[in-house]
Amino acid sequence: MHLQVFPLQCGKVAIVTGGSGGIGYHTAKQMARLDMHVIIAGNCENEGQEAVRKIKEETLNEKVNRGKETGQFASNYLGARGKRGTEARHQILLLEVEFIHCDLASMKSIQQFVQQFGVKNCPLHVLVNNAGVMLVPERKTEDGFEEHFGVNYLGHFLLTNLLLDMLKQSGTHSLNARVISVSSAVHYVGELHLNDLQSRYSYSPHGAYAQSKLALVLFTYRLQHLLTAEGSFVTANVVDPGVVDTDLYRHVFWAVRMVKRITSWLFFKTAEEGASTSIYAAVSPELEGVGGTYLYNEQRTKSVDVSYDEELQRKLWTESCKMVGISDISRCL
Numbered sequence: 550m551h552l553q554v555f556p557l558q559c560g561k562v563a564i565v566t567g568g569s570g571g572i573g574y575h576t577a578k579q580m581a582r583l584d585m586h587v588i589i590a591g592n593c594e595n596e597g598q599e600a601v602r603k604i605k606e607e608t609l610n611e612k613v614n615r616g617k618e619t620g621q622f623a624s625n626y627l628g629a630r631g632k633r634g635t636e637a638r639h640q641i642l643l644l645e646v647e648f649i650h651c652d653l654a655s656m657k658s659i660q661q662f663v664q665q666f667g668v669k670n671c672p673l674h675v676l677v678n679n680a681g682v683m684l685v686p687e688r689k690t691e692d693g694f695e696e697h698f699g700v701n702y703l704g705h706f707l708l709t710n711l712l713l714d715m716l717k718q719s720g721t722h723s724l725n726a727r728v729i730s731v732s733s734a735v736h737y738v739g740e741l742h743l744n745d746l747q748s749r750y751s752y753s754p755h756g757a758y759a760q761s762k763l764a765l766v767l768f769t770y771r772l773q774h775l776l777t778a779e780g781s782f783v784t785a786n787v788v789d790p791g792v793v794d795t796d797l798y799r800h801v802f803w804a805v806r807m808v809k810r811i812t813s814w815l816f817f818k819t820a821e822e823g824a825s826t827s828i829y830a831a832v833s834p835e836l837e838g839v840g841g842t843y844l845y846n847e848q849r850t851k852s853v854d855v856s857y858d859e860e861l862q863r864k865l866w867t868e869s870c871k872m873v874g875i876s877d878i879s880r881c882l
Protein backbone atom coordinates (compact mmCIF):
# COMPACT_ATOMS: atom_id res chain seq x y z
CA MET A 550 0.00 0.00 0.00
CA HIS A 551 1.25 3.45 -0.89
CA LEU A 552 1.84 5.65 2.16
CA GLN A 553 1.41 9.36 1.53
CA VAL A 554 4.15 11.84 2.31
CA PHE A 555 3.07 14.90 4.27
CA PRO A 556 4.73 18.24 4.99
CA LEU A 557 6.75 18.58 8.22
CA GLN A 558 4.69 19.69 11.22
CA CYS A 559 7.37 21.45 13.29
CA GLY A 560 6.08 23.00 16.50
CA LYS A 561 2.87 21.00 16.58
CA VAL A 562 1.89 18.89 19.59
CA ALA A 563 -0.14 15.68 19.41
CA ILE A 564 -1.59 13.20 21.87
CA VAL A 565 -2.13 9.60 20.72
CA THR A 566 -4.04 7.31 23.07
CA GLY A 567 -2.89 3.69 22.97
CA GLY A 568 0.26 4.76 21.13
CA SER A 569 2.37 2.03 22.74
CA GLY A 570 1.44 -0.64 20.22
CA GLY A 571 -0.35 -1.51 17.00
CA ILE A 572 -1.89 1.24 14.91
CA GLY A 573 -1.32 3.86 17.62
CA TYR A 574 2.40 3.15 17.74
CA HIS A 575 2.78 3.76 14.01
CA THR A 576 0.57 6.84 14.21
CA ALA A 577 2.82 8.26 16.94
CA LYS A 578 5.99 7.27 15.09
CA GLN A 579 4.90 8.82 11.80
CA MET A 580 3.98 12.04 13.60
CA ALA A 581 7.36 12.13 15.32
CA ARG A 582 8.92 11.68 11.88
CA LEU A 583 7.04 14.76 10.79
CA ASP A 584 8.70 16.66 13.66
CA MET A 585 5.64 16.82 15.88
CA HIS A 586 5.98 16.62 19.63
CA VAL A 587 4.06 13.42 20.41
CA ILE A 588 2.65 12.34 23.74
CA ILE A 589 1.70 8.72 24.02
CA ALA A 590 -1.15 8.26 26.47
CA GLY A 591 -1.37 4.69 27.65
CA ASN A 592 -2.25 2.42 30.53
CA CYS A 593 1.05 0.50 30.72
CA GLU A 594 4.17 2.40 31.76
CA ASN A 595 6.67 -0.25 30.57
CA GLU A 596 5.13 -0.62 27.13
CA GLY A 597 4.80 3.14 26.82
CA GLN A 598 8.42 3.84 27.70
CA GLU A 599 9.58 1.07 25.38
CA ALA A 600 7.54 2.60 22.53
CA VAL A 601 9.09 6.01 23.23
CA ARG A 602 12.59 4.50 23.18
CA LYS A 603 11.94 2.68 19.90
CA ILE A 604 10.40 5.69 18.18
CA LYS A 605 13.30 7.89 19.20
CA GLU A 606 15.81 5.32 18.04
CA GLU A 607 14.08 4.77 14.72
CA THR A 608 13.45 8.43 13.92
CA LEU A 609 16.72 9.93 15.15
CA ASN A 610 18.80 8.89 12.15
CA GLU A 611 16.23 10.27 9.74
CA LYS A 612 16.30 13.58 11.59
CA VAL A 613 20.07 13.65 11.58
CA ASN A 614 20.15 13.03 7.83
CA ARG A 615 17.50 15.64 7.22
CA GLY A 616 19.46 18.06 9.41
CA LYS A 617 22.64 17.31 7.53
CA GLU A 618 20.90 18.16 4.30
CA THR A 619 19.91 21.57 5.57
CA GLY A 620 23.20 21.94 7.38
CA GLN A 621 21.43 23.26 10.47
CA PHE A 622 20.36 20.42 12.65
CA ALA A 623 23.70 18.67 12.57
CA SER A 624 25.78 21.71 13.28
CA ASN A 625 23.45 22.99 15.98
CA TYR A 626 23.10 19.71 17.75
CA LEU A 627 24.80 16.62 16.53
CA GLY A 628 27.79 18.26 14.95
CA ALA A 629 28.95 19.27 18.41
CA ARG A 630 31.56 16.93 19.76
CA GLY A 631 32.54 15.98 23.31
CA LYS A 632 30.41 16.92 26.27
CA ARG A 633 28.35 19.47 24.36
CA GLY A 634 27.61 16.89 21.69
CA THR A 635 26.53 14.31 24.25
CA GLU A 636 24.35 16.82 26.04
CA ALA A 637 22.77 17.96 22.80
CA ARG A 638 22.11 14.38 21.76
CA HIS A 639 20.59 13.70 25.16
CA GLN A 640 18.39 16.76 24.80
CA ILE A 641 17.08 15.53 21.48
CA LEU A 642 16.31 12.17 23.02
CA LEU A 643 14.36 13.86 25.80
CA LEU A 644 12.30 15.89 23.40
CA GLU A 645 9.67 15.08 20.85
CA VAL A 646 8.17 11.83 22.09
CA GLU A 647 7.08 11.09 25.61
CA PHE A 648 4.77 8.84 27.56
CA ILE A 649 2.20 9.95 30.10
CA HIS A 650 0.10 7.42 31.96
CA CYS A 651 -3.59 7.47 31.07
CA ASP A 652 -5.88 4.55 31.79
CA LEU A 653 -9.06 5.11 29.82
CA ALA A 654 -10.80 2.64 32.09
CA SER A 655 -10.49 5.14 34.94
CA MET A 656 -11.97 8.64 34.97
CA LYS A 657 -9.55 9.57 37.75
CA SER A 658 -6.60 8.53 35.61
CA ILE A 659 -7.93 10.53 32.63
CA GLN A 660 -8.27 13.60 34.83
CA GLN A 661 -4.74 13.12 36.18
CA PHE A 662 -3.43 12.80 32.64
CA VAL A 663 -5.07 16.06 31.61
CA GLN A 664 -3.63 17.77 34.69
CA GLN A 665 -0.14 16.47 33.92
CA PHE A 666 -0.41 17.57 30.33
CA GLY A 667 -1.79 20.96 31.39
CA VAL A 668 1.23 21.59 33.62
CA LYS A 669 3.42 21.55 30.53
CA ASN A 670 1.64 24.66 29.36
CA CYS A 671 2.12 23.71 25.74
CA PRO A 672 -0.37 23.88 22.87
CA LEU A 673 -2.34 20.90 21.64
CA HIS A 674 -2.94 20.63 17.91
CA VAL A 675 -3.94 17.00 17.41
CA LEU A 676 -5.73 14.48 19.60
CA VAL A 677 -5.96 10.93 18.27
CA ASN A 678 -8.50 8.86 20.19
CA ASN A 679 -6.98 5.56 19.10
CA ALA A 680 -6.87 3.19 22.07
CA GLY A 681 -9.30 0.34 22.16
CA VAL A 682 -10.19 -3.13 23.35
CA MET A 683 -12.11 -5.76 21.42
CA LEU A 684 -14.11 -8.82 22.47
CA VAL A 685 -12.89 -8.74 26.04
CA PRO A 686 -14.82 -10.92 28.50
CA GLU A 687 -17.69 -9.17 30.27
CA ARG A 688 -16.14 -6.88 32.85
CA LYS A 689 -16.32 -3.35 34.15
CA THR A 690 -14.03 -0.34 34.27
CA GLU A 691 -12.97 1.22 37.56
CA ASP A 692 -16.07 3.42 37.41
CA GLY A 693 -18.41 0.53 36.71
CA PHE A 694 -18.88 0.98 32.95
CA GLU A 695 -18.98 -1.97 30.57
CA GLU A 696 -15.37 -2.15 29.33
CA HIS A 697 -15.86 -1.68 25.55
CA PHE A 698 -18.17 1.25 26.10
CA GLY A 699 -16.06 2.65 28.94
CA VAL A 700 -12.63 2.46 27.29
CA ASN A 701 -13.36 2.79 23.57
CA TYR A 702 -15.98 5.48 23.81
CA LEU A 703 -16.65 7.03 27.24
CA GLY A 704 -12.97 7.40 28.18
CA HIS A 705 -12.35 9.24 24.93
CA PHE A 706 -15.49 11.31 25.39
CA LEU A 707 -14.22 12.55 28.75
CA LEU A 708 -10.64 13.00 27.56
CA THR A 709 -11.72 15.05 24.54
CA ASN A 710 -13.99 17.26 26.59
CA LEU A 711 -11.29 17.89 29.18
CA LEU A 712 -8.79 18.80 26.46
CA LEU A 713 -11.21 20.82 24.35
CA ASP A 714 -10.26 24.25 25.70
CA MET A 715 -6.58 23.57 24.97
CA LEU A 716 -7.45 22.44 21.44
CA LYS A 717 -9.57 25.55 20.91
CA GLN A 718 -6.75 27.78 22.09
CA SER A 719 -4.27 26.08 19.75
CA GLY A 720 -6.36 26.01 16.58
CA THR A 721 -6.21 28.99 14.27
CA HIS A 722 -8.17 30.07 11.23
CA SER A 723 -5.55 28.71 8.84
CA LEU A 724 -4.39 25.80 10.99
CA ASN A 725 -7.27 24.11 12.79
CA ALA A 726 -6.65 21.81 15.72
CA ARG A 727 -7.90 18.30 14.99
CA VAL A 728 -9.63 15.53 16.92
CA ILE A 729 -9.45 12.10 15.29
CA SER A 730 -11.35 9.14 16.68
CA VAL A 731 -10.55 5.63 15.51
CA SER A 732 -13.74 3.67 14.93
CA SER A 733 -14.21 0.51 12.88
CA ALA A 734 -16.24 -0.93 10.03
CA VAL A 735 -17.93 -2.96 12.77
CA HIS A 736 -19.92 0.21 13.57
CA TYR A 737 -22.02 -0.55 10.45
CA VAL A 738 -23.63 -3.43 12.34
CA GLY A 739 -23.64 -1.65 15.69
CA GLU A 740 -26.76 -0.73 17.59
CA LEU A 741 -26.95 1.99 20.19
CA HIS A 742 -29.07 0.95 23.15
CA LEU A 743 -29.72 4.26 24.86
CA ASN A 744 -31.66 2.48 27.59
CA ASP A 745 -28.87 -0.07 28.10
CA LEU A 746 -25.54 1.54 27.14
CA GLN A 747 -23.84 -0.60 29.77
CA SER A 748 -25.17 -3.84 28.23
CA ARG A 749 -26.64 -4.79 31.62
CA TYR A 750 -29.67 -6.59 30.23
CA SER A 751 -28.05 -8.36 27.31
CA TYR A 752 -24.32 -8.65 26.78
CA SER A 753 -22.40 -9.97 23.82
CA PRO A 754 -18.76 -9.00 23.27
CA HIS A 755 -19.42 -8.37 19.56
CA GLY A 756 -22.47 -6.23 20.27
CA ALA A 757 -20.66 -4.25 22.97
CA TYR A 758 -17.63 -3.59 20.72
CA ALA A 759 -19.85 -2.55 17.78
CA GLN A 760 -21.90 -0.25 20.03
CA SER A 761 -18.76 1.46 21.32
CA LYS A 762 -17.52 2.08 17.78
CA LEU A 763 -20.91 3.41 16.62
CA ALA A 764 -20.92 5.70 19.67
CA LEU A 765 -17.57 7.13 18.55
CA VAL A 766 -19.03 8.03 15.16
CA LEU A 767 -22.12 9.67 16.68
CA PHE A 768 -19.88 11.52 19.16
CA THR A 769 -17.64 12.86 16.39
CA TYR A 770 -20.54 14.24 14.36
CA ARG A 771 -22.10 15.87 17.43
CA LEU A 772 -18.75 17.33 18.47
CA GLN A 773 -18.25 18.80 15.01
CA HIS A 774 -21.77 20.25 15.11
CA LEU A 775 -21.02 21.99 18.43
CA LEU A 776 -17.61 23.22 17.29
CA THR A 777 -19.06 24.66 14.09
CA ALA A 778 -21.91 26.31 16.00
CA GLU A 779 -19.49 28.19 18.23
CA GLY A 780 -17.05 29.00 15.42
CA SER A 781 -14.10 27.11 16.93
CA PHE A 782 -11.01 26.41 14.88
CA VAL A 783 -11.13 22.73 15.80
CA THR A 784 -12.32 19.89 13.57
CA ALA A 785 -13.39 16.37 14.46
CA ASN A 786 -13.24 13.39 12.11
CA VAL A 787 -13.62 9.68 12.50
CA VAL A 788 -11.34 7.06 10.99
CA ASP A 789 -11.78 3.43 9.98
CA PRO A 790 -8.31 1.85 9.76
CA GLY A 791 -9.46 -1.28 7.89
CA VAL A 792 -8.57 -4.81 8.97
CA VAL A 793 -5.15 -4.61 10.54
CA ASP A 794 -2.81 -7.25 11.92
CA THR A 795 -2.39 -6.20 15.57
CA ASP A 796 -2.80 -7.49 19.12
CA LEU A 797 -6.41 -6.32 19.09
CA TYR A 798 -7.41 -9.85 18.11
CA ARG A 799 -5.93 -11.47 21.20
CA HIS A 800 -9.35 -12.16 22.73
CA VAL A 801 -10.75 -13.71 19.56
CA PHE A 802 -11.51 -17.46 19.68
CA TRP A 803 -8.21 -19.39 19.32
CA ALA A 804 -9.18 -21.20 16.08
CA VAL A 805 -9.94 -17.86 14.42
CA ARG A 806 -6.58 -16.59 15.62
CA MET A 807 -4.87 -19.59 13.99
CA VAL A 808 -6.59 -18.89 10.68
CA LYS A 809 -5.68 -15.22 11.01
CA ARG A 810 -2.04 -16.08 11.60
CA ILE A 811 -1.90 -18.12 8.41
CA THR A 812 -3.88 -15.73 6.22
CA SER A 813 -2.93 -12.36 7.66
CA TRP A 814 -0.61 -11.52 4.77
CA LEU A 815 -3.57 -11.94 2.43
CA PHE A 816 -6.37 -10.05 4.19
CA PHE A 817 -4.77 -7.83 6.82
CA LYS A 818 -3.00 -4.52 6.54
CA THR A 819 0.21 -4.10 8.49
CA ALA A 820 -0.03 -1.83 11.54
CA GLU A 821 1.93 0.79 9.61
CA GLU A 822 -0.59 0.70 6.76
CA GLY A 823 -3.41 0.71 9.31
CA ALA A 824 -2.12 4.00 10.71
CA SER A 825 -2.15 5.77 7.36
CA THR A 826 -5.73 7.12 7.57
CA SER A 827 -5.21 8.40 11.13
CA ILE A 828 -2.11 10.27 9.96
CA TYR A 829 -3.95 11.56 6.92
CA ALA A 830 -6.73 12.85 9.20
CA ALA A 831 -4.20 14.42 11.55
CA VAL A 832 -1.98 16.30 9.12
CA SER A 833 -3.24 16.29 5.55
CA PRO A 834 -3.59 19.81 4.12
CA GLU A 835 -6.55 18.47 2.11
CA LEU A 836 -8.51 18.19 5.36
CA GLU A 837 -7.79 21.70 6.62
CA GLY A 838 -11.09 23.03 7.96
CA VAL A 839 -12.89 19.78 7.15
CA GLY A 840 -14.77 18.08 9.96
CA GLY A 841 -17.57 15.63 10.60
CA THR A 842 -16.37 13.11 8.03
CA TYR A 843 -15.83 9.35 8.12
CA LEU A 844 -12.50 8.41 6.56
CA TYR A 845 -11.42 5.06 5.18
CA ASN A 846 -8.31 4.43 3.10
CA GLU A 847 -7.56 8.16 3.19
CA GLN A 848 -10.89 8.93 1.51
CA ARG A 849 -14.16 10.36 2.76
CA THR A 850 -16.92 7.82 2.80
CA LYS A 851 -20.34 7.24 4.37
CA SER A 852 -20.86 5.81 7.82
CA VAL A 853 -23.99 3.87 8.71
CA ASP A 854 -27.26 5.81 8.15
CA VAL A 855 -28.23 5.90 11.83
CA SER A 856 -24.99 7.75 12.69
CA TYR A 857 -26.38 10.85 10.92
CA ASP A 858 -29.44 10.92 13.20
CA GLU A 859 -28.96 14.25 14.97
CA GLU A 860 -31.47 13.43 17.67
CA LEU A 861 -29.58 10.26 18.53
CA GLN A 862 -26.25 12.14 18.50
CA ARG A 863 -27.70 14.70 20.91
CA LYS A 864 -29.20 12.10 23.23
CA LEU A 865 -25.96 10.12 23.38
CA TRP A 866 -24.00 13.29 24.13
CA THR A 867 -26.35 14.28 26.95
CA GLU A 868 -26.30 10.78 28.41
CA SER A 869 -22.49 10.67 28.18
CA CYS A 870 -22.17 13.97 30.03
CA LYS A 871 -24.25 12.51 32.84
CA MET A 872 -22.24 9.29 32.92
CA VAL A 873 -18.85 10.98 33.19
CA GLY A 874 -20.22 13.70 35.46
CA ILE A 875 -19.20 16.69 33.39
CA SER A 876 -20.53 19.47 35.57
CA ASP A 877 -20.58 22.20 32.93
CA ILE A 878 -23.46 20.56 31.15
CA SER A 879 -24.30 23.70 29.19
CA ARG A 880 -21.10 23.14 27.25
CA CYS A 881 -22.34 19.72 26.30
CA LEU A 882 -25.71 20.69 24.86
Ligand SMILES: NC(=O)c1ccc[n+]([C@@H]2O[C@H](COP(=O)([O-])OP(=O)(O)OC[C@H]3O[C@@H](n4cnc5c(N)ncnc54)[C@H](O)[C@@H]3O)[C@@H](O)[C@H]2O)c1
Binds near residue numbers: 592
Ligand atom coordinates in the same frame (compact mmCIF):
# COMPACT_ATOMS: atom_id res chain seq x y z
N1 LIG B 1 -6.76 -3.99 14.19
C1 LIG B 1 -7.88 -3.83 13.45
O1 LIG B 1 -8.16 -4.63 12.52
C2 LIG B 1 -8.81 -2.70 13.72
C3 LIG B 1 -9.93 -2.55 12.91
C4 LIG B 1 -10.80 -1.50 13.14
C5 LIG B 1 -10.56 -0.63 14.19
N2 LIG B 1 -9.48 -0.81 14.98
C6 LIG B 1 -9.28 0.14 16.09
O2 LIG B 1 -7.98 0.68 16.04
C7 LIG B 1 -7.58 1.09 17.35
C8 LIG B 1 -6.18 0.57 17.63
O3 LIG B 1 -6.23 -0.83 17.71
P1 LIG B 1 -5.03 -1.81 17.30
O4 LIG B 1 -5.51 -2.66 16.23
O5 LIG B 1 -3.78 -1.05 17.14
O6 LIG B 1 -4.98 -2.73 18.62
P2 LIG B 1 -3.86 -2.91 19.74
O7 LIG B 1 -4.43 -3.86 20.73
O8 LIG B 1 -2.57 -3.25 19.11
O9 LIG B 1 -3.73 -1.46 20.36
C9 LIG B 1 -4.69 -0.95 21.26
C10 LIG B 1 -4.01 0.05 22.16
O10 LIG B 1 -4.97 0.53 23.09
C11 LIG B 1 -4.38 0.53 24.37
N3 LIG B 1 -5.37 0.40 25.44
C12 LIG B 1 -6.19 -0.64 25.70
N4 LIG B 1 -6.89 -0.40 26.82
C13 LIG B 1 -6.50 0.82 27.28
C14 LIG B 1 -6.85 1.60 28.39
N5 LIG B 1 -7.71 1.16 29.34
N6 LIG B 1 -6.26 2.81 28.56
C15 LIG B 1 -5.36 3.24 27.66
N7 LIG B 1 -4.98 2.54 26.59
C16 LIG B 1 -5.54 1.33 26.40
C17 LIG B 1 -3.44 -0.68 24.36
O11 LIG B 1 -2.47 -0.59 25.38
C18 LIG B 1 -2.86 -0.57 22.97
O12 LIG B 1 -1.76 0.31 22.95
C19 LIG B 1 -8.64 0.54 18.30
O13 LIG B 1 -9.53 1.56 18.66
C20 LIG B 1 -9.37 -0.49 17.46
O14 LIG B 1 -10.71 -0.70 17.88
C21 LIG B 1 -8.58 -1.80 14.76
